[in-house]
Amino acid sequence: xxxxxxxxxxxxxxxxxxxxxxxxxxxxxxxxxxxxxxxxxxxxxxxxxxxxxxxxxxxxxxxxxxxxxxxxxxxxxxxxxxxxxxxxxxxxxxxxxxxxxxxxxxxxxxxxxxxxxxxxxxx
Amino acid sequence: xxxxxxxxxxxxxxxxxxxxxxxxxxxxxxxxxxxxxxxxxxxxxxxxxxxxxxxxxxxxxxxxxxxxxxxxxxxxxxxxxxxxxxxxxxxxxxxxxxxxxxxxxxxxxxxxxxxxxxxxxxxxxxxxxxxxxxxxxxxxxxxxxxxxxxxxxxxxxxxxxxxxxxxxxxxxxxxxxxxxxxxxxxxxxxxxxxxxxxxxxxxxxxxxxxxxxxxxxxxxxxxxxxxxxxxxxxxxxxxxxxxxxxxxxxxxxxxxxxxxxxxxxxxxxxxxxxxxxx
Numbered sequence: 001x002x003x004x005x006x007x008x009x010x011x012x013x014x015x016x017x018x019x020x021x022x023x024x025x026x027x028x029x030x031x032x033x034x035x036x037x038x039x040x041x042x043x044x045x046x047x048x049x050x051x052x053x054x055x056x057x058x059x060x061x062x063x064x065x066x067x068x069x070x071x072x073x074x075x076x077x078x079x080x081x082x083x084x085x086x087x088x089x090x091x092x093x094x095x096x097x098x099x100x101x102x103x104x105x106x107x108x109x110x111x112x113x114x115x116x117x118x119x120x121x122x123x
Numbered sequence: 124x125x126x127x128x129x130x131x132x133x134x135x136x137x138x139x140x141x142x143x144x145x146x147x148x149x150x151x152x153x154x155x156x157x158x159x160x161x162x163x164x165x166x167x168x169x170x171x172x173x174x175x176x177x178x179x180x181x182x183x184x185x186x187x188x189x190x191x192x193x194x195x196x197x198x199x200x201x202x203x204x205x206x207x208x209x210x211x212x213x214x215x216x217x218x219x220x221x222x223x224x225x226x227x228x229x230x231x232x233x234x235x236x237x238x239x240x241x242x243x244x245x246x247x248x249x250x251x252x253x254x255x256x257x258x259x260x261x262x263x264x265x266x267x268x269x270x271x272x273x274x275x276x277x278x279x280x281x282x283x284x285x286x287x288x289x290x291x292x293x294x295x296x297x298x299x300x301x302x303x304x305x306x307x308x309x310x311x312x313x314x315x316x317x318x319x320x321x322x323x324x325x326x327x328x329x330x331x332x333x334x335x336x337x338x339x340x341x342x343x344x345x346x347x348x349x350x351x352x353x354x355x356x357x358x359x360x361x362x363x364x365x366x367x368x369x370x371x372x373x374x375x376x377x378x379x380x381x382x383x384x385x386x387x388x389x390x391x392x393x394x395x396x397x398x399x400x401x
Contacts, residue, residue, distance in 0.1 A: 001204075001211050001212075002212060003211045003212055003215050004212055004215045004216065004251075007212060024220070026299075026323075026329065027223070027268065027325065028268060029223070029261060029264070031219065040264070055295055058295055087213065087216055088175075088178040088209070088213060089174045089177060089217075089220075089321060089323070090220055090299075090322065090323055093216060120212035121212055122210055
């Protein structure tokens with residue numbers, strides 16, 4: 001079982017990780033971050049990006065009651081992985097990791113991220 | 124001498140690296156540990172106990188037992204984790220959410236009677252820290268966030284009344300918005316609904332403002348127009364059959380291009396109904 005700070009340390013130990021941040025999606029607040037220059041702005045931006053993705057996919061898909069496993073954005077230099085965690089009363093809480101595109105393995109990173117989020121909410 | 128403002132009291136205790144509880148008027152309490160805030164309670168918002176109870180993880184009775192078992196100065200949070208009620212990550216998030224929610228309503232700029240009890244701790248123990256400037260900054264950020272969602276406080280303290288018919292053909296709702304619309308009975312305010320649902324009051328306030336921005340709840344603007352009598356919409360008219368063959372050089376479409384915004388159309392419909400009702 002891990003806490004919020006350990007969850008960030010674990011995320012930063014994913015090969016190629018450049019930064020990690022936990023975002024409260026409802027309020028758009030940065031809960032905690034590592035290797036993120038401006039956590040406040042990052043949290044607001046990632047929260048909006050997740051909201052737009054959720055709405056866009058809801059409109060574009062016939063699937064009802066779907067849930068997003070993760071969102072992957074690839075830029076020229078980095079992968080951005082966003083993984084939502086449903087909390088018991090609010091949320092989701094977003095675990096967002098930025099990875100060096102040259103030094104990381106996307107499939108491995110996704111698996112690790114899933115393990116970390118499962119550990120955070122597992123009692 | 125004028126009483127110090129709440130901000131000054133909070134900052135002073137942080138500078139003194141105080142440990143204990145600060146009672147703020149009758150509305151709530153701020154818990155300090157070595158100058159940092161570890162928990163905030165407010166009468167208007169659900170605390171960790173309320174959030175846990177509403178999530179169905181533990182009964183109110185179970186919370187009472189855990190509280191007694193932890194005893195004064197104990198770590199009730201760790202006890203709940205050991206009992207398997209919630210994980211450590213969930214406990215931390217729960218404390219963090221409840222604290223920020225309470226702070227948003229309690230720590231508004233004001234002058235209020237305060238009383239500091241040295242050494243008094245919250246029964247949950249210490250699971251997350253906030254420094255005072257950071258906490259006040261976050262409260263200000265949240266206020267700005269509300270304004271961005273819907274720049275009016277008219278709905279914050281008024282009963283939530285969903286519109287009987289939505290504008291447009293569909294609406295996207297978050298989980299909380301769905302629960303709110305189901306629970307809204309035109310008498311409960313957002314903060315009352317939050318307590319009833321066991322959701323943070325700030326999240327509820329924000330969700331209601333977003334519902335207002337999406338035009339799904341009654342606002343002063345929509346209430347000003349007379350209510351439409353609910354009647355089934357008229358069946359859509361079939362397009363007229365093309366009478367003339369389209370010659371070369373003619374536009375393929377005989378129908379004018381529709382470029383009106385759906386909200387404009389709705390406003391026109393409401394105006395028409397209002398005029399008919401005169």
